[in-house]
Amino acid sequence: MSAFFAIENLGMRFGGLTAVNDFSMEVQEGSIHALIGPNGAGKSTVFNCISRFCDPQKGSIRFGGRDLLELRAHQIVAAGIGRTFQNLELLRRMTVLENVLIGQTIHVPRYLPFAPSPRRARAEAAALRDSEAILEETNLSAYRDTLAGELDFGHQKLLDLARALAGKPRLLLLDEPAAGLRNREISFVDQLLLKLAKSRGLTIMLVEHVMPLVMSVADRITVLSFGQKIAEGSPAEIRRHPKVIEAYLGSEAHA
Amino acid sequence: MYGSLRASEFVGVLAILVAGFALPFMLPEYFLYTGNMLMTYAVLAIGLDLLIGWSGQFAFAHIAFFGIGIYGTAILESRLGVPYLLSALASALIAGGAGLLIGFPAARLKTVYLALATYAFAECAQWVFRTWDPVTGGSDGLRFNPPVIFGYETGTDGAAFPVVAIILALVVTATLYLAKSKLGRHMCAIRDSEHVASASGIDVRGIKVATFAISAVFASIAGSAYTLFQSFINADVLGASQLVTVLTMVVIGGSSSIAGVLLGVVVVGFLPEILRAMPHSLLVWQEFIYGAILVAAIVFMPQGLWGLFRQRIAARPRRHDRSARESPAVRPVPETSP
Numbered sequence: 001m002s003a004f005f006a007i008e009n010l011g012m013r014f015g016g017l018t019a020v021n022d023f024s025m026e027v028q029e030g031s032i033h034a035l036i037g038p039n040g041a042g043k044s045t046v047f048n049c050i051s052r053f054c055d056p057q058k059g060s061i062r063f064g065g066r067d068l069l070e071l072r073a074h075q076i077v078a079a080g081i082g083r084t085f086q087n088l089e090l091l092r093r094m095t096v097l098e099n100v101l102i103g104q105t106i107h108v109p110r111y112l113p114f115a116p117s118p119r120r121a122r123a124e125a126a127a128l129r130d131s132e133a134i135l136e137e138t139n140l141s142a143y144r145d146t147l148a149g150e151l152d153f154g155h156q157k158l159l160d161l162a163r164a165l166a167g168k169p170r171l172l173l174l175d176e177p178a179a180g181l182r183n184r185e186i187s188f189v190d191q192l193l194l195k196l197a198k199s200r201g202l203t204i205m206l207v208e209h210v211m212p213l214v215m216s217v218a219d220r221i222t223v224l225s226f227g228q229k230i231a232e233g234s235p236a237e238i239r240r241h242p243k244v245i246e247a248y249l250g251s252e253a254h255a
Numbered sequence: 256m257y258g259s260l261r262a263s264e265f266v267g268v269l270a271i272l273v274a275g276f277a278l279p280f281m282l283p284e285y286f287l288y289t290g291n292m293l294m295t296y297a298v299l300a301i302g303l304d305l306l307i308g309w310s311g312q313f314a315f316a317h318i319a320f321f322g323i324g325i326y327g328t329a330i331l332e333s334r335l336g337v338p339y340l341l342s343a344l345a346s347a348l349i350a351g352g353a354g355l356l357i358g359f360p361a362a363r364l365k366t367v368y369l370a371l372a373t374y375a376f377a378e379c380a381q382w383v384f385r386t387w388d389p390v391t392g393g394s395d396g397l398r399f400n401p402p403v404i405f406g407y408e409t410g411t412d413g414a415a416f417p418v419v420a421i422i423l424a425l426v427v428t429a430t431l432y433l434a435k436s437k438l439g440r441h442m443c444a445i446r447d448s449e450h451v452a453s454a455s456g457i458d459v460r461g462i463k464v465a466t467f468a469i470s471a472v473f474a475s476i477a478g479s480a481y482t483l484f485q486s487f488i489n490a491d492v493l494g495a496s497q498l499v500t501v502l503t504m505v506v507i508g509g510s511s512s513i514a515g516v517l518l519g520v521v522v523v524g525f526l527p528e529i530l531r532a533m534p535h536s537l538l539v540w541q542e543f544i545y546g547a548i549l550v551a552a553i554v555f556m557p558q559g560l561w562g563l564f565r566q567r568i569a570a571r572p573r574r575h576d577r578s579a580r581e582s583p584a585v586r587p588v589p590e591t592s593p
Contacts, residue, residue: 102440102441102455166455
């Protein structure tokens with residue numbers, strides 16, 4: 001049986017810099033799999049290869065019976081993979097609701113701008129209903145018509161997540177969902193992730209620096225350092241792993 | 256969000272049509288000429304705004320497509336005797352095709368590179384208009400006859416005025432529908448973040464190319480409108496200063512808003528009239544003053560006049576805003592940092 005999601009021998013160089021080197025990992029269906037490592041370890045590059053913003057020179061990324069490297073960036077969400085962004089990329093001049101509607105793009109039929117059809121009207125009404133349900137779920141309903149750029153930081157983070165959920169992915173890539181949040185907000189994100197994973201049967205890949213969050217939600221952790229995998233295992237195993245303590249926690253303690 | 260026109264939009268379009276049919280009986284010929292020019296500029300500016308304001312593509316080839324519309328319609332109609340509407344349609348198709356052609360490479364470029372490449376295309380087009388003697392009349396320009404549409408002759412400004420108004424009303428209606436369509440929203444999504452758009456399943460390059468083509472078609476339609484009340488075209492009027500005028504209209508009025516663009520067209524369009532009326536006519540300073548206004552607008556009101564006006568409205572407290580702010584139950588993350 002082939003894995004739900006598998007990266008094999010991924011290699012990505014930017015000019016002379018090797019960002020990811022011969023990296024392989026598998027993700028089990030229904031799990032929350034964290035990808036951790038010091039700054040510059042290549043975590044975001046792995047995500048960008050999966051969402052096809054980067055063209056890796058080597059390897060394959062297998063999901064749902066196909067190699068994602070054969071697809072273009074905008075086809076990834078239709079393949080079943082959604083993502084959030086580390087640096088708060090939002091549609092800042094569009095409303096919260098519009099952001100979520102954009103997230104639903106692949107679930108509304110193709111356009112003929114001046115040809116209304118009952119089928120399309122139904123699909124659009126359904127998209128609107130779904131979007132509002134997602135806003136409800138992420139507690140953003142009250143900000144439905146606010147411009148995304150006018151939300152405060154915490155809500156912008158939530159909106160990023162809401163938009164990604166709207167694509168109804170089977171695999172969700174979260175790039176530092178807790179970065180910049182305060183403790184109370186982190187515990188909210190924590191609860192939300194567990195709830196979502198359960199209620200939607202989501203598989204989640206998580207890049208995160210906030211260790212308490214990683215340790216409490218992840219089923220499995222992969223550790224990257226200088227573009228290479230140095231350890232993989234359950235949170236308890238990773239916490240005790242000497243190489244991880246040296247490369248990650250150690251370097252962080254000195255920083 | 257989705258769907259048909261709002262009442263205010265419908266009234267706006269209707270107002271353009273009513274003005275188009277009523278004003279020729281009320282205004283002297285000179286004002287009608289200015290009106291025709293302004294409506295033509297409006298079509299141009301709306302098309303340019305699709306690229307600049309909606310999809311955030313700073314592309315400056317617009318006047319080239321305007322030229323294709325003018326020369327195409329004039330040559331087909333006046334020299335080859337093709338009916339006006341067919342000439343306009345053919346020119347729009349040619350312009351749309353040219354838009355696709357430069358859209359493919361342009362969609363890979365960003366910021367300054369996109370601006371330079373498209374500007375270079377516009378310069379090339381102007382050179383072709385100026386030197387292709389057998390077709391465009393070269394530097395002598397091209398004289399053409401007033402079009403006849405289903406027996407209706409458009410020779411004078413008064414006669415052309417209702418037709419130009421109909422063209423403007425159609426373009427505004429099409430743009431209003433576009434704003435509500437999936438395509439329109441995708442353009443805005445690309446403007447705000449190509450990464451988010453792409454990760455949401457939007458083919459960024461495809462939408463950019465489509466925007467280039469639609470914008471080019473609009474510019475060509477403006478060119479066809481121009482032939483209704485003019486009888487002469489020379490490549491000199493299709494240069495960079497024309498682009499600056501249209502760009503000023505879009506930026507002053509307020510990009511990515513049809514009402515804003517129309518406001519900008521009126522304000523900037525009447526500027527020469529005001530300058531002319533000044534003691535010791537300031538008209539010779541026109542280009543300079545445009546430039547100064549453009550810079551001032553970008554610095555002091557990046558959202559344009561319309562944006563300023565809307566901010567004033569938004570600043571007034573509204574009931575549903577307050578209720579959102581006051582209900583603590585819906586705030587999941589109470590301690591957010593600014």
